[in-house]
Amino acid sequence: xxxxxxxxxxxSVLTVFLTLTAVFLLVRLAxxxxxxxxxxxxxxxxxxxxxxxxxxxxxxxLVQYGIYLRDLVSGDLGTSYSFHSPAFDVVMDRLPxxxxxxxxxxxxTVLVAVPLGVWMAxxxxxxxxxxxxxxxxxGQSMPDFWTGVMLLTGFAVVIPVLPASGFTSWGxxxxxxxxxxxxxxxxxxxxxxxxxxxALAAPYTTVARxxxxxxxxxxxxxxxxxxxxxxxxxxxxxxAALLNGVVVVEVVFAWPGVGSLVVxxxxxxxxxxxxxxxxxxxxxxxxxxxxxxxxxxxxxxxxRLGKAA
Amino acid sequence: xxxxxxxxxxDGTQHVATDGTPLLDVRELQVELVTEHGIVRAVDGIDFxxxxxxxxxxxxxxxCGKSTTAMALLRLLPDGLAVVSGxxxxxxxxxxxxxxxxxxxxxxxxxxIPQDPMTALSPVxxxxxxxxxxxxxxxxxxxxxxxRARGIExxxxxxIAEPERRWKAYPHEFSGGMLQRVLIAIALAAEPELLVxxxxxxxxxxxxxxxxxxxxxELQERTGVAxxxxxxxxxxxRIVSDRIHVMKDGRxxxxxxxxxxxxxxxxxxxxxxxxxxxxxxPWDEDKQPGPDSAASTPKVIPHG
Numbered sequence: 284x285x286x287x288x289x290x291x292x293x294x295s296v297l298t299v300f301l302t303l304t305a306v307f308l309l310v311r312l313a314x315x316x317x318x319x320x321x322x323x324x325x326x327x328x329x330x331x332x333x334x335x336x337x338x339x340x341x342x343x344x345l346v347q348y349g350i351y352l353r354d355l356v357s358g359d360l361g362t363s364y365s366f367h368s369p370a371f372d373v374v375m376d377r378l379p380x381x382x383x384x385x386x387x388x389x390x391x392t393v394l395v396a397v398p399l400g401v402w403m404a405x406x407x408x409x410x411x412x413x414x415x416x417x418x419x420x421x422g423q424s425m426p427d428f429w430t431g432v433m434l435l436t437g438f439a440v441v442i443p444v445l446p447a448s449g450f451t452s453w454g455x456x457x458x459x460x461x462x463x464x465x466x467x468x469x470x471x472x473x474x475x476x477x478x479x480x481x482a483l484a485a486p487y488t489t490v491a492r493x494x495x496x497x498x499x500x501x502x503x504x505x506x507x508x509x510x511x512x513x514x515x516x517x518x519x520x521x522x523a524a525l526l527n528g529v530v531v532v533e534v535v536f537a538w539p540g541v542g543s544l545v546v547x548x549x550x551x552x553x554x555x556x557x558x559x560x561x562x563x564x565x566x567x568x569x570x571x572x573x574x575x576x577x578x579x580x581x582x583x584x585x586x587r588l589g590k591a592a
Numbered sequence: 593x594x595x596x597x598x599x600x601x602x603d604g605t606q607h608v609a610t611d612g613t614p615l616l617d618v619r620e621l622q623v624e625l626v627t628e629h630g631i632v633r634a635v636d637g638i639d640f641x642x643x644x645x646x647x648x649x650x651x652x653x654x655x656c657g658k659s660t661t662a663m664a665l666l667r668l669l670p671d672g673l674a675v676v677s678g679x680x681x682x683x684x685x686x687x688x689x690x691x692x693x694x695x696x697x698x699x700x701x702x703x704x705i706p707q708d709p710m711t712a713l714s715p716v717x718x719x720x721x722x723x724x725x726x727x728x729x730x731x732x733x734x735x736x737x738x739x740r741a742r743g744i745e746x747x748x749x750x751x752i753a754e755p756e757r758r759w760k761a762y763p764h765e766f767s768g769g770m771l772q773r774v775l776i777a778i779a780l781a782a783e784p785e786l787l788v789x790x791x792x793x794x795x796x797x798x799x800x801x802x803x804x805x806x807x808x809x810e811l812q813e814r815t816g817v818a819x820x821x822x823x824x825x826x827x828x829x830r831i832v833s834d835r836i837h838v839m840k841d842g843r844x845x846x847x848x849x850x851x852x853x854x855x856x857x858x859x860x861x862x863x864x865x866x867x868x869x870x871x872x873x874p875w876d877e878d879k880q881p882g883p884d885s886a887a888s889t890p891k892v893i894p895h896g
Contacts, residue, residue, distance in 0.1 A: 484670075485711065486706060486707075486708065486711040486712050487711060487712055487713050487714045487715070489663075489668050489706075490704060490706045490712040490713070490775070491714065491722070492668060492698070493666055493668055493698055493699070493703070493704035493706075494698065494699040494703060494704070494725075494726050494729065494778060494779070494781075494782060495695070495698040495699020495700060495726075495729050495782070496699070496725060496726075496729065500725075504717075505714050505717070508714065508716045508717060509714060509715065509716055511716070582716065583715070583716050584715070584716060584762040584764070585715060585762070585764050
């Protein structure tokens with residue numbers, strides 16, 4: 284187990300390192316000049332050269348990369364060009380908002396989609412199940428900016444019960460959460476439905492029924508217990524994705540999360556900020572995946588970490 | 593029936609006294625299954641009874657409808673895919689007509705010993721949890737610790753070594769034969785009057801089969817439980833049965849006492865079944881002899 288953990292952590296560090304290297308190169312290969320974005324539109328060519336020198340962008344790529352890695356090892360993620368403060372701090376200011384939205388959206392997803400999937404499994408191939416499928420797939424298919432705007436119109440304008448934007452009260456969390464969760468319902472409920480249908484048809488369910496186990500226990504204990512691994516995997520993956528920020532939803536609701544920050548960083552060619560955002564969100568996502576993997580042996584006693592191929 | 597309020601013996605004598613009918617009374621049972629190839633009549637109007645303490649065997653090749661019969665009288669066939677008609681009275685209650693009756697007798701009056709022990713227990717719950725559930729279902733007043741004590745005693749009765757340690761083990765940590773013993777213990781937790789054993793040894797190694805059959809007969813002797821045995825192995829049927837029904841294409845082609853069927857089979861089909869029993873061991877049922885089975889066959893010594 285400790286060997287497994289060390290190996291997985293090593294892999295994670297390597298993954299993050301490769302991601303950083305790719306991002307470092309890609310932002311510099313992409314067209315656009317940080318100095319031009321930073322300076323006033325009327326800035327002279329000399330002015331731009333001076334700014335590039337100030338950011339260290341006049342040096343050879345390899346030297347820039349070396350400096351970047353050296354600073355990284357000492358815990359310095361650079362200074363954001365546009366915020367004039369350490370990139371790490373800028374990202375960390377936004378991160379709590381992103382995490383709050385991700386946790387709340389995943390919680391709503393699980394609370395709605397799991398019972399819905401169970402319900403669908405018990406009414407497999409009926410018209411009602413088809414209806415539920417159509418509803419959730421419609422939810423998934425609607426563009427999130429549209430869903431967001433519709434919810435805003437409905438609950439902040441027509442019936443003004445919730446704040447339209449920002450996160451000044453817990454009420455402000457409701458509409459962004461619903462907008463994000465609606466995108467997840469179809470995926471999670473159909474996964475639960477598929478796993479539950481298999482589990483409910485499995486011999487152990489029939490045998491449990493034969494010894495008088497009540498239907499409710501069959502469904503919630505036996506069948507759901509046997510569906511836990513794929514369910515936790517799917518939910519974990521969705522959660523990790525949400526930690527990278529949900530750009531459109533953040534923009535619609537003026538949500539001060541990482542998603543809208545990264546858009547701004549890209550627009551201003553703020554290399555240190557882009558790199559810091561990627562480093563932090565990628566590390567978080569990888570950490571979540573690792574935690575999910577560590578959960579497997581608890582969910583299924585047949586899983587032994589590090590024993591499989 | 594007054595579920596869970598009386599012990600077996602009291603319950604049993606009561607039923608004999610009140611109606612004198614057989615424990616299991618199947619009349620005109622017919623099962624139609626919806627399959628990909630259309631509707632198939634898997635069981636085509638069969639009648640049989642099982643008396644208290646008796647062992648009755650339904651024998652036939654795969655697809656003859658014997659397991660479907662067992663599942664139908666426990667109402668365990670998928671609702672949308674099976675149409676069952678006729679009647680199956682278990683201790684006087686018709687499980688075909690009344691789903692509530694089926695629910696009431698399951699895990700109390702009747703228990704199932706399934707075909708493949710390896711898939712018959714939830715892989716993510718401990719054996720103790722599943723056995724404990726069965727015990728608490730029969731005796732809802734029992735606490736967890738009492739159920740555990742009783743479960744460990746049951747595991748001991750089915751000859752599982754170190755039951756205290758194995759209580760916390762998961763199904764994948766057991767061998768097939770051990771799991772079948774666990775499933776028998778779970779079946780016994782119901783303190784049933786009737787055991788439905790659906791090919792209880794078919795998925796097991798030849799040497800293990802003998803042990804499981806021995807155990808079933810030992811338990812029958814001790815508790816007086818009736819057994820409805822489903823098998824394709826006349827070797828098994830010969831050893832355990834009081835009466836045998838030979839089944840083919842959903843009907844009984846021949847019925848009689850075990851000696852009648854085995855020693856003087858009237859039907860060619862029964863003779864074919866008899867001929868398919870390997871001479872050296874009644875529990876060996878390897879259809880395609882390979883190097884392994886050829887090597888192990890001479891070691892199987894018939895107990896019967």
